[in-house]
Amino acid sequence: MKIAVISDTHMGSVPAWLDDVYSTWLAPADVLVHCGDITSVAIWSYFMQHDNFVCVRGNCDWDPQFADLLKPMTSFERDGLSVGVTHGWGPRSHVPVTVAQAFGPEYDLVCYGHTHARDWSIVEGLQLVNPGSLGESGSLALISIATDGTMQCEFVDVF
Template identity: 35%
Template sequence: MKIVVISDTHMPKKAKALPHQVVTELQKSDLIIHAGDWQTVEVYHKLLQYGEVKGVFGNVDSDEVSSLLPEKLIIEVEGFKIGVVHGHGKRWTTERRAVEAFSETPVDCIIFGHSHIPVLKVVNGVLLFNPGSCTDKRRQPKPSFGIISVNNGLHAEHVFFEKE
């Protein structure tokens, strides 16, 4: 199973369309996960053209997006539990807020966004994954998104690309 993971698309403010590198992978995906800051519901509908979409709302999303999506969710994929949360808030770091969001519920992986900083590491046996942003790289060298492969385990990787 191939999961494409994106976050912080901030469309249409930061981009009018998804980069072609992302679209190419979306066309080959089994599931799409968005970790918030879509900005408008049109991004959700655009992603639905490529397949099943799961996601959460972020701190800059429209009322329409936040009424459509939860603040956090757990997705079960081939026996693995994947927690998804945007990670915004006032206390701690983005990463710590993401981990704290699932402190009461055991998960195998936590996907989060908000910081636009790609993260891939294992902490206390939990895979922590922030795909970065494919449309608003901020101070990162390149835009990015993620791919998680599920095959007798979870394998996550970042895809970094040159801005179009």
């Protein structure tokens, strides 16, 4: 299974380069996760084309056309894997610990954003991933999960 994780797009409209990013890295994923700060209905609508799109509300998501539909935290299960998703909150240096504590040890993976900094770490016994900012630094994460449950993360620079 492959999970594509993006966050902090901070875009008002769909840029020309996004079609290539979507077709190359996001569309082939079994699940597309957006960790918040999508910021516009145009971008939200664009990513809704993925059959398995999961998105949470970030601190910059105010547009009631889509933001009111999003929760600050969500979770899903896929192929026996329990995944939590949130944007994150508080001082950026504390976000990984805050997120890990909010979800707890029953999750196999937690995806978060907010800091705009890539992270693939274990915090309080929980595997965390932050893809960085797709809109500002062109960063995304691809998580590959083997049948035995082992996970690998590849960070991709798209520009």
